[in-house]
Amino acid sequence: MNKKIEKILNKQIEAEAVSSHLYLAMASWAENSGINGTANFLYLHADEERVHMLKLIKFVNERGGKAVIPAIPAPKQNFESLTDVFSRLLEHELMVTNMINEVVFVCLQEKDYTTHNFMQWYVAEQLEEEALARNILDKLKMIGSDKGGLYLFDRDIESFQVGNKAGAASPK
Numbered sequence: 001m002n003k004k005i006e007k008i009l010n011k012q013i014e015a016e017a018v019s020s021h022l023y024l025a026m027a028s029w030a031e032n033s034g035i036n037g038t039a040n041f042l043y044l045h046a047d048e049e050r051v052h053m054l055k056l057i058k059f060v061n062e063r064g065g066k067a068v069i070p071a072i073p074a075p076k077q078n079f080e081s082l083t084d085v086f087s088r089l090l091e092h093e094l095m096v097t098n099m100i101n102e103v104v105f106v107c108l109q110e111k112d113y114t115t116h117n118f119m120q121w122y123v124a125e126q127l128e129e130e131a132l133a134r135n136i137l138d139k140l141k142m143i144g145s146d147k148g149g150l151y152l153f154d155r156d157i158e159s160f161q162v163g164n165k166a167g168a169a170s171p172k
């Protein structure tokens with residue numbers, strides 16, 4: 001595997017691990033705050049980020065590269081509100097989108113069309129995740145501090161789809 005591609009894919013493996021860890025911390029905070037629907041949604045999201053990482057690990061190894069399992073720093077543990085959680089989630093996803101765009105750019109520079117093709121799943125996934133996070137933030141803005149609204153939000157959030165289910169169902 002081209003060394004430049006191997007390096008940038010390993011950077012992406014680390015980013016997916018960091019995402020999974022961050023959403024796990026958010027889920028745990030929500031659970032401790034009694035916001036259980038949101039906690040379940042975020043636990044699921046953390047699992048899906050782990051699947052994103054696994055897909056990359058397998059791809060790198062199967063193409064003759066060496067996937068590096070990264071050390072992950074402890075994520076933020078406390079959040080001010082649901083709006084705080086989802087603002088940070090959107091901000092994080094925008095950063096991940098930039099990283100994925102960079103991988104795609106390097107693939108084209110290196111004429112690695114196989115990896116370019118593989119990365120298209122991540123490009124589509126980012127579109128969905130950003131749209132979902134924006135949608136959730138819009139709902140939270142509408143609800144404001146209305147307790148009844150927040151109760152319904154927490155009840156309904158479990159039915160929101162996280163990510164590209166077809167691709168996330170399997171690590172390959």
Ligand code: OFO
Nearest residue numbers: 016019049052129
């Ligand atoms: Fe949140 O998405 Fe991974 O790539």
